[in-house]
Amino acid sequence: MKPFTYQRALSVDTAVAESSERCRLLAGGIDLLGELKEGLVEADKVVAVTRIPGLDTIEKKSAGWTIGANVTVATIAAHADLARAFPGLAAAARDVASPQIRHVSTVAGNLLQHSRCWYYRHRDVTCMKKGGDVCYAREGEHKYHALFTGGYCISPLVSSLAVALTVLDASVVVRGRGGERRLTMAELYAPAWDDHAVHHAIVPGEMLTAIEIPLAARRSAFVQASEKASFDWALVSCAVSLELEGGVVRQARIALGAVSPVPYRDERAEKALVGTRLDETTADAAAALLLEKAEPLPHNAYKVPIARALIKRALLAAATPG
Amino acid sequence: MKPIERSSGGAGAPAHVVSRRAFLRGLGTAAVTAAATSTAAVAAEMEKAGGEATVGPGEVPLEFVLNGKPVRTAAEPRETLLDVLRARFGLTGAKEGCDRGTCGACTVLLDGKPIYACMRLALEVAGASIETIEGQSLAGGLSPVQAAFVKHDALQCGFCTPGFVMTTTALLRANPTPTEAEVRRACSGHLCRCGSQPHIIRAALAAAGVATTTTSTADSLRHDHA
Amino acid sequence: MPEWPKDPKYIGKSTPRVDGAKKVSGAAKYAHDVQPEGCLYGVVLRSRWAAAKITSIDLAPALKVRGVKAAILVREGSRQVRYYGDELAAVAATSKRAALDALRAIKVVAEPQPHVVKEHLAARPDAPRVFAETPNTGAGRERKQGDPDKGFAEADVVVEGLYATQVEIHQPMETHGGVASFKDGELTAWHSTQGISGVRDGLSGALELPQNKVRVLGEFMGGGFGSKFSAGVEGLLAARLSQAAGAPVRLMLTRFDESLAVGNRPSTFQKIRVGARADGTLTAFSMESYGCAGYAAGGPSAGGSTNSGFPAPYIYRVPNFRTRHTEVSIHAGPAAAFRAPGCPPASFGIESILDELAVKLGIDPVELRIKNDPMELRQRQYRMAAERFGWAAKYRKPGSSSGPVKTGVGCAGSAWRVPGGGTQAEIEVSPDGSVEIRCGTQDLGTGTHTVIAVVAAELLGLTPADIQVRIADSRFPPSGASGGSMTVTSVTPAVFDVCTKAIEELMRTSGLADVRGPQWRAACRKLGVSPLVLQGRWIDGLSAAGTGGVQMAEVEVDTETGFVRVKRVTCVQDAGLLVNELTARSQANGGIMMGIGYALYENRVMDSTSGVMLNPNFETYKLPGIADVPEIDVAFMDLLERRVMGIGEPVTIPTASAIANAVANAIGARVTSLPITPDKVLAALGKVPGAARDNPHDAWMSLFATQPA
Numbered sequence A: 001m002k003p004f005t006y007q008r009a010l011s012v013d014t015a016v017a018e019s020s021e022r023c024r025l026l027a028g029g030i031d032l033l034g035e036l037k038e039g040l041v042e043a044d045k046v047v048a049v050t051r052i053p054g055l056d057t058i059e060k061k062s063a064g065w066t067i068g069a070n071v072t073v074a075t076i077a078a079h080a081d082l083a084r085a086f087p088g089l090a091a092a093a094r095d096v097a098s099p100q101i102r103h104v105s106t107v108a109g110n111l112l113q114h115s116r117c118w119y120y121r122h123r124d125v126t127c128m129k130k131g132g133d134v135c136y137a138r139e140g141e142h143k144y145h146a147l148f149t150g151g152y153c154i155s156p157l158v159s160s161l162a163v164a165l166t167v168l169d170a171s172v173v174v175r176g177r178g179g180e181r182r183l184t185m186a187e188l189y190a191p192a193w194d195d196h197a198v199h200h201a202i203v204p205g206e207m208l209t210a211i212e213i214p215l216a217a218r219r220s221a222f223v224q225a226s227e228k229a230s231f232d233w234a235l236v237s238c239a240v241s242l243e244l245e246g247g248v249v250r251q252a253r254i255a256l257g258a259v260s261p262v263p264y265r266d267e268r269a270e271k272a273l274v275g276t277r278l279d280e281t282t283a284d285a286a287a288a289l290l291l292e293k294a295e296p297l298p299h300n301a302y303k304v305p306i307a308r309a310l311i312k313r314a315l316l317a318a319a320t321p322g
Numbered sequence B: 001m002k003p004i005e006r007s008s009g010g011a012g013a014p015a016h017v018v019s020r021r022a023f024l025r026g027l028g029t030a031a032v033t034a035a036a037t038s039t040a041a042v043a044a045e046m047e048k049a050g051g052e053a054t055v056g057p058g059e060v061p062l063e064f065v066l067n068g069k070p071v072r073t074a075a076e077p078r079e080t081l082l083d084v085l086r087a088r089f090g091l092t093g094a095k096e097g098c099d100r101g102t103c104g105a106c107t108v109l110l111d112g113k114p115i116y117a118c119m120r121l122a123l124e125v126a127g128a129s130i131e132t133i134e135g136q137s138l139a140g141g142l143s144p145v146q147a148a149f150v151k152h153d154a155l156q157c158g159f160c161t162p163g164f165v166m167t168t169t170a171l172l173r174a175n176p177t178p179t180e181a182e183v184r185r186a187c188s189g190h191l192c193r194c195g196s197q198p199h200i201i202r203a204a205l206a207a208a209g210v211a212t213t214t215t216s217t218a219d220s221l222r223h224d225h226a
Numbered sequence C: 001m002p003e004w005p006k007d008p009k010y011i012g013k014s015t016p017r018v019d020g021a022k023k024v025s026g027a028a029k030y031a032h033d034v035q036p037e038g039c040l041y042g043v044v045l046r047s048r049w050a051a052a053k054i055t056s057i058d059l060a061p062a063l064k065v066r067g068v069k070a071a072i073l074v075r076e077g078s079r080q081v082r083y084y085g086d087e088l089a090a091v092a093a094t095s096k097r098a099a100l101d102a103l104r105a106i107k108v109v110a111e112p113q114p115h116v117v118k119e120h121l122a123a124r125p126d127a128p129r130v131f132a133e134t135p136n137t138g139a140g141r142e143r144k145q146g147d148p149d150k151g152f153a154e155a156d157v158v159v160e161g162l163y164a165t166q167v168e169i170h171q172p173m174e175t176h177g178g179v180a181s182f183k184d185g186e187l188t189a190w191h192s193t194q195g196i197s198g199v200r201d202g203l204s205g206a207l208e209l210p211q212n213k214v215r216v217l218g219e220f221m222g223g224g225f226g227s228k229f230s231a232g233v234e235g236l237l238a239a240r241l242s243q244a245a246g247a248p249v250r251l252m253l254t255r256f257d258e259s260l261a262v263g264n265r266p267s268t269f270q271k272i273r274v275g276a277r278a279d280g281t282l283t284a285f286s287m288e289s290y291g292c293a294g295y296a297a298g299g300p301s302a303g304g305s306t307n308s309g310f311p312a313p314y315i316y317r318v319p320n321f322r323t324r325h326t327e328v329s330i331h332a333g334p335a336a337a338f339r340a341p342g343c344p345p346a347s348f349g350i351e352s353i354l355d356e357l358a359v360k361l362g363i364d365p366v367e368l369r370i371k372n373d374p375m376e377l378r379q380r381q382y383r384m385a386a387e388r389f390g391w392a393a394k395y396r397k398p399g400s401s402s403g404p405v406k407t408g409v410g411c412a413g414s415a416w417r418v419p420g421g422g423t424q425a426e427i428e429v430s431p432d433g434s435v436e437i438r439c440g441t442q443d444l445g446t447g448t449h450t451v452i453a454v455v456a457a458e459l460l461g462l463t464p465a466d467i468q469v470r471i472a473d474s475r476f477p478p479s480g481a482s483g484g485s486m487t488v489t490s491v492t493p494a495v496f497d498v499c500t501k502a503i504e505e506l507m508r509t510s511g512l513a514d515v516r517g518p519q520w521r522a523a524c525r526k527l528g529v530s531p532l533v534l535q536g537r538w539i540d541g542l543s544a545a546g547t548g549g550v551q552m553a554e555v556e557v558d559t560e561t562g563f564v565r566v567k568r569v570t571c572v573q574d575a576g577l578l579v580n581e582l583t584a585r586s587q588a589n590g591g592i593m594m595g596i597g598y599a600l601y602e603n604r605v606m607d608s609t610s611g612v613m614l615n616p617n618f619e620t621y622k623l624p625g626i627a628d629v630p631e632i633d634v635a636f637m638d639l640l641e642r643r644v645m646g647i648g649e650p651v652t653i654p655t656a657s658a659i660a661n662a663v664a665n666a667i668g669a670r671v672t673s674l675p676i677t678p679d680k681v682l683a684a685l686g687k688v689p690g691a692a693r694d695n696p697h698d699a700w701m702s703l704f705a706t707q708p709a
């Protein structure tokens, strides 16, 4: 790490005023320190945001739940009321990395973490995402890479919480120098779909302050498949939410993680479920629709059958009272 | 192991440092050592005193509670907690196995919870309580967790051991009678290349007084064929 | 002939590690932890190119960085680099930060050259050469026995297969390196090593210092697994930096460096044919194989890259065989000895094809092995293991368990034969009765401290706690390196010898008929004021070589996600005369855990375009974690008459093979290369659209196309 100065922000205003290309916001630091140590990003200054008062609470209001940006992943995983309301979110939080990481990582840091593509993370490789002119992964080692992308970079979104929050119709509250804006999860990641240079929509000078989840009579579930039994990235993850009425689907959301630069959804798959009763057949049909546009490469085609299985499992789990 | 006391920042030291130190002195060792509440109090006071001053990039004074005792040192903003513990305090029990938050060898407790010291800027722990392996075997003897690790041979080369001991200690404080699955979950952020995990599970459960597990069984069949 | 006590009190029982308290309390000082007064921090600059001519390296900017005390080149003048990560220069500074700042300031001018980092591409005639003067594939070596053609002609069935194993990296939790300190022309080196004498000799040779001016220490070390026998480039750089800076220097590799440059288990590609009679009796075996030890040619100890290090058809009795093994070089870090060099890859090939044969013949895999295994002891182990494991009830037709999550079982055997020897030891008995044993061996976590204490306590009639064990100092009587599972077989006879001599001497000086146990203190008091110091050495007849073992594994495979979970492993291991059961059990568990990593997770991934290693970290070079631990059942055959044997290596050999066979048994299709990851499981099941079942094989087959068999 090159030398930098350090400031502990005690208000969102300070963080927003300071934040820039050369001044990074520091939450749990798991992602940022990794990047600084490898020299992937450089900072003249680091502004710690975790002591800003009021951003570390989980509140239930009439319109919905608000999760402060500084709430840790461990807190989400252990929050009993939240888990009852959104089992999928709790399940996703429980599987993030390791206890040591969950204890310090914040929900904002998790959502805004950068690419994990091993070329991007390599100190001596300069790919498109880092300003170079080729994507090494496409012609090279892409077993962990995306099946869907609108651009050329195939680095997938890896935040588990992003996937879980997507199906809850959550939005993020973002403070900038000019004021506040709200983005849906889709909007938060939309720029990464076809712009290889970015990871998400938050720009220097902005700070994510909260996540809002609307109240709805939904069931949710999250499942992931990895190579190891724990402390391993998802090869594919899948979150679903369902509104059921007498066993019949009224509304469905399905999002996939680790297969696209964004939480991957396809409305056709979700609509196809509406009016049906969930069983192996309907779930599998939805899975097939969701995966229809996959563009597998030689080493990542295996993610297609995994995704298909996970979609089915997540749907059936959410549909089963428990 | 005596912490090395460094003189703080010199001419450029921000004003809040003085009040922090004054605060710690005022609080007295006993109070700081006592409990988490005093740690929280230290944090609150320091925030007030510290304000939002920009510090560094050179060495900045830093105070926190280390193994129950308030300590003072100085660190550059880019120094990690692990580097500060090892290089500035000479506390080498926490190891650097990866320096990237993937192996757990550097695990210490931050306000009672296991964290990777290699992935924490030292300045981030200002006012907090840090516990390292050196603080575990107080009064000369081994803690119950440590004793169980020795008894059940939950170690081979021992390089990963301090980290596992810290995590197990935190687990048993929060959950005195864990199940085997809970032990596995709690320790999932640690690697052990010697493959001591089966005995680590056994030791953790034994330290909790939980009936021993099925994870590793053994027989020695002396003179089985003669 | 000397003999071990018949009715031991400590030998074969479980004594907790005598150094355990130090390790659990953070008091144990590894090389990583040693901080002499004024110690500097050393770092290594490595090549960013897989192949390049380095024309100049400018250290001047580094020397200008505040806190930097020395900067040196690994080699003067222009030079060739042959892999990403090759050492170029080193810096010592007062802090880690200053050292890393300096590293970034060094200017390297290089002429990059074409590289090749994949084995099958390196074997092409037009591939960039690793060494300009020689092709990337060697001449190959043949071994032959009997008449293979006749053997195949006599066979009722012939099976063929192509099996591949990956590059596995040692990844000890403590990286390579150490602390070097010069004082008055003498060098003291605290080194993380498996062989203090070798390090001493290496440093004294390279630095042209007399051997008596170099002292190497390493009481605690954080694992080596075969990769830490020498001082290494990093050890030498630490010493040279210390000379240049006039201060002690601590140079421990980063995990990144560790993954690139200090050794690995070579990859192998094995095209095997086996012929057998209808009753399962093997008649012929042929194998054409390639091994890749990175850029280095790889000697026998590199394992898997030469015939001597690549045993095939491994443990089985085949009257007629022909093998041809060829080395292939790529622009990648070099191989080093790795726990049971050559054996795990060789085992994977033969054990896989034996299971194919068993299926084809409709014979139980265990029966097939018993039939063709020449070692009577191992035949018995198969029966014992089968009973403990419940094999008969568990073994079913491949792929026949119902539901999407399928279970399966597999087995494999192992052999290891490296005899001990060449150790001297010293005992000092003080008039107050205290005992110190000194020996220039080392404890890699294998329990050497404890084993010495146990043996001495047994012979002297004391308790292990009474024995002060001092090892890992090159000033102590020499012992060999700790490799080949020969520490216990080398050290215990020497300890036996000094203890026996001490007893004889004490009987003489004290006039007592028995000086052991209760008489010990009284006898020692008779020594007067000076302690008794005696030397001894390894003696024949107390230790032996030639252990055997078998393992059985049960796995669960999710055929929808390809996820494999090892449920159970049973290990029956001939341990000779077991010295300390508790620590031996740890070793067996450790061997099995390492085998699980080899079977399911670990793999060095090289990138063709850039020539870099993509996963020099624990995030994507995946080691098994605590959640991956199966139920493990270890049974040692503790056989006094077989004398002391080492088990550290044999216990890891058959694990991956047994798991691979269990996976094939579960899903009814075989993943023919390690590691067995979900992508390969799904491909083997034919579930990956567009992927051939044997996808990777197409690439590997080109290896075999380059040279006629």
Ligand SMILES: Cc1cc2nc3c(=O)[nH]c(=O)nc-3n(C[C@H](O)[C@H](O)[C@H](O)COP(=O)(O)OP(=O)(O)OC[C@H]3O[C@@H](n4cnc5c(N)ncnc54)[C@H](O)[C@@H]3O)c2cc1C
Pocket (backbone or CB within 6 Å): A024, A025, A026, A027, A028, A029, A030, A031, A032, A033, A049, A069, A073, A095, A096, A097, A098, A101, A104, A105, A106, A107, A108, A109, A110, A111, A112, A113, A114, A158, A159, A160, A161, A202, A206, A207, A208, A209, A231, A232, A233, A234, B100, B101, B102, C619
């Ligand atoms: C080995 C390993 C395995 C992992 N496995 C998983 C996994 O399975 N699932 C998963 O989801 N994650 C996983 N992670 C990633 C890990 O969870 C994230 O790195 C972590 O959650 C990031 O949170 P943080 O608080 O530490 O972020 P930081 O590193 O502090 O911040 C991350 C980024 O967000 C910016 N930032 C932080 N807070 C704000 C804010 N409020 N407003 C604007 N910008 C902000 C920072 O500047 C930085 O760029 C893994 C990581 C490792 C090392």
Ligand code: SF4
Pocket (backbone or CB within 6 Å): A115, A117, A118, A119, A120, A127, A128, A129, A130, A134, A135, A136, A137, A138, A145, A152, A153, A154, A155, A196
């Ligand atoms: S996938 Fe994206 S991040 Fe990875 S190499 Fe290609 S451009 Fe770079």
Ligand code: FES
Pocket (backbone or CB within 6 Å): B095, B096, B097, B098, B099, B100, B101, B102, B103, B104, B105, B106, B107, B116, B117, B118, B119
């Ligand atoms: S050294 Fe911190 S996790 Fe490995």
Ligand code: FES
Pocket (backbone or CB within 6 Å): B155, B156, B157, B158, B159, B160, B161, B191, B192, B193, B194, B195, B196, C173, C222, C223, C445
């Ligand atoms: S005991 Fe050696 S790494 Fe765990």
